[in-house]
Amino acid sequence: MTFRKLNRRKNIYLRQLKARAVKWLLDKPNPNCFSPKDLPAVRKVLFLRNDNKLGDMIVSTFSFRELKKQLPSVELSVLAGPNSAQILQGNPYVDRVFIYKKGLRHLFKLGKRLKQEHFDLYIDLDKQPTAQTLYLLYCIQPRFAFGFNRREYQLYNITCPFSFDSHITRWHTKVFESLGLQAPTGGYDLYVPAGSVCRAEAFFQGLPKRKNVVVNPFAASRHRCLCAEQITILARLLPACNIILVGEASRLENWRQSLKGRGAAHLFWQPEKASLFDIFALIQAGDLFLSPDTGLVHAASALGKKQVCIYKSSDVVNQKIWAPLGPASIINAPDEFADLDMTLVAGEVKKYI
Numbered sequence: 001m002t003f004r005k006l007n008r009r010k011n012i013y014l015r016q017l018k019a020r021a022v023k024w025l026l027d028k029p030n031p032n033c034f035s036p037k038d039l040p041a042v043r044k045v046l047f048l049r050n051d052n053k054l055g056d057m058i059v060s061t062f063s064f065r066e067l068k069k070q071l072p073s074v075e076l077s078v079l080a081g082p083n084s085a086q087i088l089q090g091n092p093y094v095d096r097v098f099i100y101k102k103g104l105r106h107l108f109k110l111g112k113r114l115k116q117e118h119f120d121l122y123i124d125l126d127k128q129p130t131a132q133t134l135y136l137l138y139c140i141q142p143r144f145a146f147g148f149n150r151r152e153y154q155l156y157n158i159t160c161p162f163s164f165d166s167h168i169t170r171w172h173t174k175v176f177e178s179l180g181l182q183a184p185t186g187g188y189d190l191y192v193p194a195g196s197v198c199r200a201e202a203f204f205q206g207l208p209k210r211k212n213v214v215v216n217p218f219a220a221s222r223h224r225c226l227c228a229e230q231i232t233i234l235a236r237l238l239p240a241c242n243i244i245l246v247g248e249a250s251r252l253e254n255w256r257q258s259l260k261g262r263g264a265a266h267l268f269w270q271p272e273k274a275s276l277f278d279i280f281a282l283i284q285a286g287d288l289f290l291s292p293d294t295g296l297v298h299a300a301s302a303l304g305k306k307q308v309c310i311y312k313s314s315d316v317v318n319q320k321i322w323a324p325l326g327p328a329s330i331i332n333a334p335d336e337f338a339d340l341d342m343t344l345v346a347g348e349v350k351k352y353i
Contacts, residue, residue, distance in 0.1 A: 052081020
């Protein structure tokens with residue numbers, strides 16, 4: 001077993017150990033008994049999305065929309081991480097956003113703040129509660145608290161068995177079914193500001209007149225990232241396309257230096273100081289999006305873009321859960337992404353453009 005896997009197992013074990021300790025200290029019975037007949041009296045809902053992952057928040061937007069449509073008088077709040085909270089900008093279905101930051105001082109302050117809100121319903125889609133989320137739930141003391149597989153937790157009074165091996169949208173559907181609501185339908189929501197749209201249009205107008213393929217080569221794990229040499233090969237295999245690289249600015253800048261003089265005249269970079277929504281606008285304005293990162297894959301799904309998505313062939317469950325919505329080709333890559341044949345990738349791109 002590699003050091004990376006051992007370290008991951010250690011971190012999971014420590015998180016579970018802390019959660020068990022907090023459960024023993026704070027897991028007090030919720031005296032309320034839920035029935036779908038109670039929903040008309042629900043006025044304030046808090047949706048737990050504090051993991052700070054863009055993809056999770058993008059997927060959750062269709063639940064926010066459908067919840068507000070079915071319970072229009074509800075004030076819907078979301079507990080979000082600092083980065084993922086950006087996804088909610090301009091979202092008309094979310095009334096308030098509370099920011100979750102790491103650290104005990106902020107956790108205690110946030111718990112005190114949320115306690116004052118008197119939430120009626122708390123919705124938690126996590127596989128397991130953490131020590132931090134159990135503490136917040138103890139502080140909030142909502143009338144009703146939903147969580148999957150939570151029969152052993154007294155703080156939750158709405159639960160159902162769930163295996164977590166289905167597409168992520170099914171997780172949300174199961175929540176609605178458990179609450180006695182109609183299953184949510186439709187796609188994800190992402191509201192790109194007009195300024196970002198205008199900047200993207202101006203950017204593409206300055207490129208040669210050809211098809212535009214927007215590429216994010218990076219993923220959360222370095223083991224799932226494409227390398228600079230692969231992008232150079234892709235550009236050579238797609239001479240009729242502009243290849244526009246987007247992603248983390250510091251990593252792209254390193255690539256810019258390493259790719260100088262490699263002869264890819266139609267390889268371009270996102271504008272300097274591009275915001276997250278500027279990147280979304282570039283994806284929206286392009287002809288096709290290519291990425292190994294599921295967060296931006298779901299952004300492209302929300303924007304209705306054709307895309308080519310790269311997943312590890314050995315991680316079948318991850319692919320099943322986080323598959324894109326809408327028109328997309330999925331490429332099964334070897335565990336070492338550096339071994340991925342870019343001829344195969346270029347072939348999938350050509351099917352769409």
